Amino acid sequence: MINLPLGRFIFLDKNMLSLEQIRQEITALDQALLTLLAxxxxxxxxxxxxxxxxxxxxxxxxxxxxxxxxxxxQGAELGLExxxxxxxxxxxxxxxxxxxxxxxQQQVNANNNSRLTLSYVADSEALHAANNFYQQRKTPISLAPAAHFQACFEQVEQGTADAAILPIESSSAGSINQVYDLLQHTQLAITGEIVCQQNHCIYSNHNVGLDQVEKIYTTPEAYSQADQCLLPYQDKIHYLSATSKGITELTKAREPVALLASDLHPGVEDLSLIKAKVNNQADSLSRYIIVAKQSIQVASQVPAKTTLVVSTGQQAGALLTVLSVFNQHQLPMTKLESRPVKGQPWQEVFYIDLAANLDDLAMQQAFAEIQPLTHHFKILGCYPSHEVAATQLPSQAYVDLSLQQSKEQDASAAQHPLSEITQHQHCVLVSLQGNDIEQLKQDCQQLKQAGSHGIVFSLEGHHDVTNMAQLLAELKHTCQQLHMPLGVAITAPVQIDAANKFAQFATLPWSDNMDTISACCNKLSIATAVKVAPDTAAASWLAQCQKLNTSGNQRLFAYINETAKVNDLNCVSELTAQGLFKLPLLDQDAITHATRCGKLGAHLELSLRRDNQGQLEVSALTNILAAIY
Ligand SMILES: C=C(O[C@@H]1C=C(C(=O)O)C=C[C@H]1O)C(=O)O
Incomplete structure (x- = not known):
């Protein structure tokens, strides 16, 4: 039985208490929360x-x-969003x-939590990842800094370190080839992986803008993750072999100079942050591996990954034959990387990650079958998979919750102009339009307070590139402060550059001229949802969808507005089920149809207007997918 003296706090008369006393109450509540969490x-x-x-x-x-x-x-009853x-x-x-x-894991590997010596490339952000990882395992670590990746492998091979942590890939810049190449010949085993979020930022020794700095230091790896933001400053870029050298340069220099570095890099906290989150992709994940002399076992209850390296020879279909064995045994492949073999021009080895435990019967059978198909075959390790994906609720659950909520709304609350937003328990995005930035900022604030989760700003009528950039930059800033994603509704190709720069996602109308829409999608580097016209014939759906699929934008979605006919929805569901309509489909009314196709995570878009008296009005609904921002 949990014994929290909540009543005592609820009935406090705040006017009678000093700030100090109120803070004491908060401190006591936090203590109680921590005790419960533990x-x-x-x-x-x-x-x-x-x-x-x-x-x-x-x-x-x-x-x-x-x-x-x-x-x-229960949270809704207590007034929690x-x-x-x-x-x-x-x-x-x-x-x-x-x-x-x-x-x-500790049960199957007899871990005694004794101190472990960990090799890592000195002054790299790997240390941050390793600290979290070993803290959770209650394993104290001693550090063995190394000058480069090869030295990390050598330290473990020679026994001066028990394990090494090495970066293997980043979600925005791809694989770290040097580490893959070192894995080709090592006797060490991969015993773990760590996935963590990293933001690349620009730091300086002075609090100035990028235009005022004379040099921008970066490593090639960091640059590849944030090159888009640095394109206008090419002549200022100076490459270094390690970020820590950049920190030294910044400390030495008298004139303003800058450094591109991960926010996890040791030492950046002492510099001025002049531009945050400049990654080409909003969410940049880095994946590290741990290597050690001894391989480990993964408990059968724990999701596992197995990494292997194979070479196949160059006969037609050789790799396909190997991969189809994994397919036949229903072993999901999470990564395929190819690297050249030293001294053998155009020969390649393939690194394959499978989301399965080495001890699984299916894995053993698959490995027995592929051995005769490969020239070289080595298991690099089986280890617990690090990512724990957040559980999503089925769309229907949100609908049920929101229906139940709206039934419970009393009539007076329903008349408030923004009550439409509060009635929905699931994610609500509100469409906004206008030119007056102060008014728009106010609207954003009101919408946030009313429970909106994001904004879709309509660019209809916006054609002047400079004005548009100024307006969107301010809106982006406001939305960032309010922790709301900013989307833009694009109506003309001239708006695309500003959308890429300032918005997290875009929506486009469906049009008869699909070539234009497809060309717009191609140029959009952010997630893009294309609105589908109602009453479209099946053949035309397909033709249009095919055009969009060749646009090169990998994050495209289709969405249907509230005027769509059941006939359209049936048609699209059917085509999707047959694997012909390939764009993920978003739609509120079509939740049941689309859920059947396993494609949907519907969020709601309301649109906000002002009436003649300047009063806020919330109207019609359309839908956008959760995954797009
Ligand atoms: C604790 C459990 O294990 C996991 C963790 C849960 C939790 O912390 O509430 C719930 C479900 C499981 O994914 C459980 O199965 O109950």
Whole structure:
């Protein structure tokens, strides 16, 4: 039984208390929250023990979904927003799942938590990733800095370090080839992976803009993750072999100079941050591997990855034959990388990551089958997969929650112009239009307070590139402060550059001239949703979709507005089910249809207008996918 003296706090008369006293109450509440979190975490380990006995998997998505739905309902009664609850609980659940995995791993690998010497490339951001990783495992580490990746491998091979942490790929710049090449000949095994988010930022020794700095230092790796933002400053770029050398340069220089570096890099905290989050892609993930002399086992309850390296020879279809074996055994491949073989021009080895445990029967059978098909075949390691994807609720759950909510709304609240927003428990994006930036900022603030999760700004009528850039830059800044994603509704090709620069996603109208729309999609580097015209014939759906699919934009979605006819929805669902309509489809009314095709994560778009008296009015609904921002 949890004994939280909530009543005492609710009935406090805040006017009677000093700030100091109120803060004491908050401190006491935080202490109580921490005690409960620690208790929850300890119970999760009891759950892991029971799973060890019953061999049930660590993750139980149905249980997590039920838990989230219950908490959203209970939270609403306490006046807490659904997104607030889901964000907090995603963190709690991630930690719970990870703690259970760590416990189960320690059971199968007889880990005694003794101190471990870890090799890493000196002054790299890998250290931050490693600290978190080993802290969770309650394993103290001593550091063995190395000058380069090869030295990390050597330290472990020679026994001066127990393990090494090495970057292997980044979601925005791809694989780290040097590390892959070192894996080709090593006797070490991959024993773990760490995935963490990194933002590249620009730092300086003075608090000035990029135009005023004389040099911008960067490593080639960092540059490849953020080159788009630095294109106008090509003549200022100076390459270095390590970010730490850039920090030294900045400290030495008297004139203003800048450095592009990850926000996790040691030492950046002492510099002036002059531009944050300049990655080409909004979310930049880095993946590291841990290598050690001894391979490890992964408990059957823990999701595992296995990495292998194969070479096949160059006969037609050789790689395809190997990959089809994995397909036949239903072993999902999460990564395929090819690297040249030294001394053998145009010969390649392939690195393959499979999302499966080496001990699984399917893996053993697949490996037995591919050995005769390959010249060279080596298992580099089997290790727990690090990512714990946040559990999503099925779209229908959001609809049920919002229906239930709106029934509970009393009549007076429903008349408030922004009440439409509050009635929806799921994510709401509101369309805005206008020219008056001060007015737009105010609207954004009001919308945030009313519960909107993001903005779709209509660029209709905006053609002047400079004005558009100024307006969107301000709107982006406001949305960032309010933690709301900014989307733009594009109506003309001249708006594309500004959209790429300032928005997180774009929407486009469906048009008879699909070539123009397809060309726009091609130039858009942000997620893009194309609105589908109602009453389109099946053949035309297909032809238009095919045009869009060749546009080169990998993050395209189609969405249908509220005027779509059931006939259209049936038609698209049918085509999708046959694998012919390839764009993910977004639609509120079509939730049931699209869910059947497994494609949907519908969010709601409301549009906001002002009436003649300047009063806010919220009207019609369209839908946009969660995944686009
Ligand atoms: C604790 C459990 O394991 C996992 C963690 C959960 C939690 O922390 O609430 C819920 C479901 C599982 O994914 C469980 O199965 O109950």
């Amino acid at each position: 208790k929850r975490k300890a119970i999760a380990i009891d759950v892991a023990r029971s799973k060890q006995a019953t061999t049930k998997p660590v993750r139980d998505i149905e249980r997590e979904q039920a838990l989230l739905i219950r908490l959203i309902k 659904a997104t607030y609850i889901t964000q907090i609980y995603h963190t709690i659940l991630e930690d719970s799942v990870r703690s259970q995995q760590v416990y189960l």
